[in-house]
Amino acid sequence: MHESRDDVAVFVPGIDAPSTVACLRSLRPRGIRTIVGSESTATPSAVSRYCDEFVRLPDPTRDLAAYGDALLSIARRPGVETIIPVREEDIYSLARNREAFAAEVATPWPTFETLRQVQDRLELFAAADRAGVAAPDTALVDEWDDWDRETIVKPRYSVAAPEYLGSGFDRVEVGSTAYQTPGEPPNVAACTEARGHVPLVQERIPDSREYGFFALYDRGEAVATFQHCQRRGWEYCGGPSAYRESIYLPELEADGRALLDELEWHGLAMVEFLRDPRDGRFKLMEINPRFWSSLPFTVQAGADFPFYYWQLAMGEPIPGRPTYETGLGGHLLRGELSYLHSVLTEEYPGLERPSPWPALVAVGLSLVRQPRFDYAVADDPMPFARDGWNVLREWFGDWTADPDEELPHAGEVEREARDDGDTADAPGGLPAE
Numbered sequence: 001m002h003e004s005r006d007d008v009a010v011f012v013p014g015i016d017a018p019s020t021v022a023c024l025r026s027l028r029p030r031g032i033r034t035i036v037g038s039e040s041t042a043t044p045s046a047v048s049r050y051c052d053e054f055v056r057l058p059d060p061t062r063d064l065a066a067y068g069d070a071l072l073s074i075a076r077r078p079g080v081e082t083i084i085p086v087r088e089e090d091i092y093s094l095a096r097n098r099e100a101f102a103a104e105v106a107t108p109w110p111t112f113e114t115l116r117q118v119q120d121r122l123e124l125f126a127a128a129d130r131a132g133v134a135a136p137d138t139a140l141v142d143e144w145d146d147w148d149r150e151t152i153v154k155p156r157y158s159v160a161a162p163e164y165l166g167s168g169f170d171r172v173e174v175g176s177t178a179y180q181t182p183g184e185p186p187n188v189a190a191c192t193e194a195r196g197h198v199p200l201v202q203e204r205i206p207d208s209r210e211y212g213f214f215a216l217y218d219r220g221e222a223v224a225t226f227q228h229c230q231r232r233g234w235e236y237c238g239g240p241s242a243y244r245e246s247i248y249l250p251e252l253e254a255d256g257r258a259l260l261d262e263l264e265w266h267g268l269a270m271v272e273f274l275r276d277p278r279d280g281r282f283k284l285m286e287i288n289p290r291f292w293s294s295l296p297f298t299v300q301a302g303a304d305f306p307f308y309y310w311q312l313a314m315g316e317p318i319p320g321r322p323t324y325e326t327g328l329g330g331h332l333l334r335g336e337l338s339y340l341h342s343v344l345t346e347e348y349p350g351l352e353r354p355s356p357w358p359a360l361v362a363v364g365l366s367l368v369r370q371p372r373f374d375y376a377v378a379d380d381p382m383p384f385a386r387d388g389w390n391v392l393r394e395w396f397g398d399w400t401a402d403p404d405e406e407l408p409h410a411g412e413v414e415r416e417a418r419d420d421g422d423t424a425d426a427p428g429g430l431p432a433e
Contacts, residue, residue, distance in 0.1 A: 009079045010310065011071075012086065013057070014038030014045040016390070017240070017293035018332065018374035019086045021383045024050035026299055026306035037074065042390055044375060044383035060089035064161060064170070068093035075104040082106040082313040084306070085268065085290035088159040091115065096163075106313035108218075109267040110289065112163075117263055118287045119158045121200060128284045131262035133255050134276075135284040137203040141192070147185040150204040150350040153178045156197055158286070165196045172196030179204070179237065181349040204350060205274040205283055208238045211249075212272055213256030214298060216308050217265040223312065224322045226303040227252055228294070232363070234335050235342040237351050241294040242335030243366055246301040246328045255282050268309065296374040297330030329370030333384075334391050336363050 012023045014036040021044060028034045028050035035052065036045045039059035046054045055074070060067035071093055074080060082105045085091040094101055095115040101107050109115075117123045121138075128135050141153060155174035157164040165172065175195045180186060192198050210230040215222050227247050233239035256271040270292040273282040291305070292298075298305055302324035311318050343359045375384035 007079050008081055009033035009035055009052075009077075010082055010084060011035045011037060011074050011080055012045070012084045013090050014040075014043035014054070015086055016043065016387075017086065018044070018383075018387075019291040019293055019295040020045035021048055021050075021375065021380070022295040022299055023084055023086075023291070023306040024048050025296075025377075025380060026304055027310060028052070030307065030310075032310065033079065035074070035080070037070070042386065044386040044390070047382040047386050049380050049382065060087075060093070061160075062170075064089060064093070068097060072097060072100055072104070075101050080105055082108065082310070084309060085109060087290060088119065088288075091267075091290045092119065092159050092161055096161075106315075108309060108312045110263075110265060114263060114265070115289060116163070118269075118289050119161075120164065121154070121156055121158070121286060124287060125284070127262050128259055131258045133259045133284055134281045136205055136274075136276075138200055140198050141186065141201045142188050142198055144201040147180070148182050150182055150206070151180045151201050152204050153180060153186055153191065153199050153201050155195060156200050158288075160196065168196060175199065179348045179350065205276050207274055207277050208233070208236070208351070209275065210238060210241075210272055210285070211247075211252055211275060211282060212244075212270050212292070212294075213252050214270050214292065214303075214305070215256060215260060215265075216268055216305060216312060217260055218312055219266050220261065220264040222257060222260070223318050224303065224305065224308045225253065225256070226298050226301070226305070226324055228297070228301075230294075231329075231366075232336070232339045234338040235346060235348075236339060236354055236359075237342075237348045240335060241292075241332065242339045243329060243331050243363070243370075244294055244297060245330075245370075246297075246324060246326045248326050252282055255284075259284065259287070268305070294330070294332070294374065297328075297372060298324075300330055300372050301325050301328050328372065329366055330372035330374065331367060331370070332374045333376065334387060336367070337391075339363070 010027055010032055012020050014020050024034050024045060033052050034050060037055040037057040039057050045051055057070045058066040075083060083094060085094055091109060094109050095112040098107055098111055117127055125135050125138050154177045157174050160169045160174050162169045172195060212228050214226040216224045228244040229247050230241045230244045232243040234242055259271060260269055268290055270288040272285040274285055276283050303322060308318055343354050343356055375387050
């Protein structure tokens with residue numbers, strides 16, 4: 001087992017994606033105490049052998065301000081050295097209140113002014129143009145007039161927040177990518193009202209393989225990078241990663257660095273591209289300014305980004321140029337099941353659906369030839385078991401009572417502790433599980 005160091009801790013939000021577990025598995029064996037927080041006790045990271053403590057948080061999709069306050073209260077706990085962002089709401093809350101967090105913990109993340117250029121995709125594509133990085137033809141949906149082309153409609157913003165959507169941000173969802181049938185324009189007024197903003201329309205790149213350039217930047221300078229090609233997503237049109245392979249392409253590196261250099265980036269970034277078969281160029285899709293869902297595979301390939309992040313936060317040098325092994329593959333098993341389900345049941349305008357039998361064979365062969373898995377590892381099996389149970393509950397309904405209803409939120413406990421003048425049960429007034 002690992003040595004306990006109660007005086008040094010890291011906080012990682014607990015989500016359904018495997019990125020939280022990857023952070024725990026990287027940092028806890030190095031003697032860093034790990035605290036996981038989530039709105040749900042069903043998060044797989046809560047049952048990891050590398051989770052020292054679990055705290056309950058407000059749901060950021062329901063109360064973003066309360067979630068930000070809870071993160072700040074955790075930052076004020078003795079021993080917490082930094083917070084790791086794993087979703088858009090995390091990095092938004094951290095960057096928006098960067099000065100307040102900087103008084104309590106290390107802040108290896110961008111300012112809000114810089115973050116906005118990434119979470120507002122219209123500003124992101126403007127930055128790409130300045131950097132000389134190619135992107136698909138993109139415009140606001142009410143300005144697009146060529147609906148005979150193959151297009152997608154996607155949110156302009158990557159998170160619902162007041163700076164982006166105004167005072168009604170908590171009454172709408174920014175939505176996800178929608179594939180349009182050529183010759184059938186969307187109802188602009190309806191989709192604008194539903195999303196709470198005027199979304200973007202973009203030409204569809206005729207290749208669903210996604211290329212990721214992953215980087216950790218220190219005030220405008222790259223200190224670690226990684227690349228992978230996503231061979232299968234959760235749907236046959238793409239989506240989150242189900243199976244990916246580690247690669248190195250100089251032109252991908254050049255484009256990713258050029259864009260992050262233009263932004264004078266600080267912190268984590270996944271720059272997502274599609275390769276356009278019409279001209280061979282990489283075309284920018286988006287930047288995820290936090291840890292990515294396929295992080296366990298990145299670590300398995302030799303790029304230990306959670307530890308690099310910790311080193312950056314602590315002001316420790318990252319010796320040399322970190323390297324990784326190319327030609328490796330890795331899976332998220334529930335993602336592979338979702339991919340096969342998509343092949344069997346879903347249709348996307350303009351996309352040819354793969355044949356079921358060859359798709360099944362391809363998945364099976366890659367599982368045998370590249371047996372690396374995001375959750376399923378021998379020395380920490382419980383997150384995989386919990387994730388499998390969560391899948392069954394999603395597919396067949398909730399068979400058990402929700403234990404979350406029995407637990408108060410972290411912020412509520414902190415307020416109660418202050419009112420009672422007693423914080424002896426848990427440092428910082430937060431509940432432990």
